[in-house]
Amino acid sequence: MLTYTIRRLLGMIPTLLLISVVCFTVIQLQPGSFLDQYREDPRVTPESLQAMTRQLGLDQPVWAQYLNWVKGIVLHGDFGYSFANSRPVSSLIWERLGWTVFLAVLTLLVSWVIAVPLGIYTALNRYGKRSAALNFLGYLSLATPDFLVALLLIALVLRTGGTNVGGLFSPDMIDAPWSVARVLDLLAHLWIPMIAIGLEGVAGLMRQMRASMLDVLSQDFIRTARAKGATGQRVLWGHAVRNAVNPLISLAGLSLPSLISGTIIASIVLNLPTIGPYLYDALLNKDQFVAMTLLMFSALLLLIGNLLSDLALAWADPRVRFE
């Protein structure tokens, strides 16, 4: 198991290098440059543009820019410089990582806690009216984009005279020290993003759980367990659910990168201080090292998520074992 993990971790290095080359190439293929936004301003003379091109190292060939960036990471752990913010990329990202992780983990947890039981329920009561209703709701929420849900919720809050329409805090609570009042204020704001972002996840997971449950329920070992005289509860939880949940474990690992890019539009509409909109801006402005770092971070999360779900799978399913 340990050697397997180490082997997998080492395997990530060439993969990441390859991904970084692809990402860098794609960013370079985008038309325009970071300095385009400066051309619009009458204050900026062509000499200033040249000076800025030199300052930012954009006068160097593309391959040199790439190699310098990789060298900085390997030798100094330096992820480059944000053109827009005149600051190292890493400190900028740290600033926003806290709320991003908090929101992502929370929505993930909430959607699991809701989706898994619902999936089991709809699988066990395939033909019930309630399952049909739940399934319908599932389809509906799958089909509704998260930002639309967010907008609808905002409109609803406004209509009822509420003031919690976006952000994580009321204006005067944003920079207040932590207190009971601040936590309550957070909770009063949190439910909108939970519903808007979580709903789509719930629907998907629920469908996955249901399908997987149905699959398992028709398997021989369930019949065998029943024939051996195991109780209904034991068959259900000990055999059916335990087996049906495996595909979801893989799914959980794969959902790690959504930390960064999963909720860009909803974050913009709901005004959440997460990293997603930041990546979006960096890509639009060609703030290349911010975009690269975030994309690489996302790729790394995907690889790690994959590894974690493989390990979890091995732990959960005795049939999967590594040498």
Next chain:
Amino acid sequence: MHVRTLTLLTLALLGTAHAAPKKFTGYGSLGIVNGKSGGTYTLPLGDSPQSLFYYGAIDNNLGLISQQLFDGLVEFNLSTYKIEPALAESWTITDGGTVYTFKLRQGVKWSDGQAFNADDVIFTYKNMIMNPESRAGDPGNFKLGGKDVTISKVDNMTVRFTLPRPAPAFLLQQRYFIMPQHKLAKYGQESGAKPGDINSAWPTNVAETEVVGTGPFKLSNYAAGQKVTLVRNPNYWKVDGAGKQLPYLDKLEFLIIRDPQAQVAQFLAGNLDQLNVTGAQFPDLKQKEVAGAPFKVMRSTALFGSPPFVAYNFDAKNAALAKVFSDVRFRRAMQSAVNRERIIDTVYNGLASLPGHGVAPANKAFYANTTRQLGAFSLSDANDALDAMGLKKRNAAGIRLLPSGQPLEIDLTYGTDSAVYPAIATILQSDFAKVGVKVNLKGILSSRLLATGQSGDWEMILHAFGDQPDPELRRPIWQPGGSLYYWHRAPQPAKDGDPANTAKMAPWEKEIYDIFNKAAVEPNAATRKALYTRWQLIFAQNLPVTPIAKPENIGAISTKFGNYVYNLGVIPGYNPVPLIYQK
């Protein structure tokens, strides 16, 4: 030698030379009254500031914050747009308009209590404004006719600029924010830093106490991606009519909200106290106001702001089209097919008026009435005019044929992510089709419009350039051969700074070119005005671009606050916020 001395100091404060606060008064016509102290005023900010150092990034959000933290030597009168003393208490212009001597205001203190003096001004001009490596500097304005403007210290409270030639707009330009030398010295070239180092001063994670200014507020807190909080600067140098220290407000907050719809929602929920709105949002908000919502929606005519225009590429890649586009008869004919009234009614909800030609109609100092030259919307006139210029033949689809036999089909480049461009583009397309000119819509991001214009890879473009109080400030746009005069690139000099290629200009372009060169150095205000009047008439007759409409300014403000004056955004030297008070 012609010596002109301008002393605009109207205050009888000369006796108290040690503390000479400016009486920020005389705005009764704008509904300004004496207010009371206290309160928090919350404004939206479109995105996180990229830096907290104004000269480190050209960033509108940073500009909005900086405007409350810093002042320049001079500023605008809020109602007449005339230049008034700010950090400079008075000034003289001597030696035929080439020497500007600014006497600094006595007793001004930075927000940390240090005294403000000539060294701060010189430091700021040398390291930021005149430094070509500073990203948001303005070095171009300090090179006149290829020679440098020099700045020198006369004494501790006097600064002198010596110009290589007269430049009447120079005073108007000196609204640049002045920065504290005592806080930024280590980024200055005097202490051995590289010229480009200045850009990394005050990044967004700087300690709040480092950001020191002379403006009405000082930085108190920045919560990344969420909020910027400013608090009253106790050392501010302005007082109201009753002698009470400004600003009235205790706190000024900027909530970072990226989405315009989310901004409206936050305003309706009462989390924002003021919001600038578009014509499209106006009816809904006005309705709510009438129904008793606790805010007012106010309209005001605009001097600043960007009126959209449509331009045709005189150097289009398709030679047959380029020939038609550079024919003034074509541009005039097409103007008759521009339905300005419909655009004003449907796109702007009636909240726009007819445009000027390079000068806003609200600009009393320079506007020449060219309304008649805008003509009237008439498809039959357009048809006749196009027939008359020999574009009579049409193909089976009814599209006019060029002399070469190809159909008169034009790509119109416009910004898709704008509230007005897509609607205007469709109206133009449908009306032009009725006179046999086929328009294909080609949408791009609005932020790419200028770069696309300058690349020359377009046929017809819908774009906008901002109005300014003095046409000299927009010279690169409207002077043929200027760096932003992109609809006719041929006269552009091969190297920037060289004189334009006048041989490639049409006679009317040559005349405009000469007018701008003359007006730039003409010290007599009346003669300058006459020159720019002539320019506007030539513009209106020859239509280098066809202006479409001048949008009005619309602001919504909570009824909790008094003394609101519309504020477009980042206009250095135009800041009514110190007057706002909580009722």
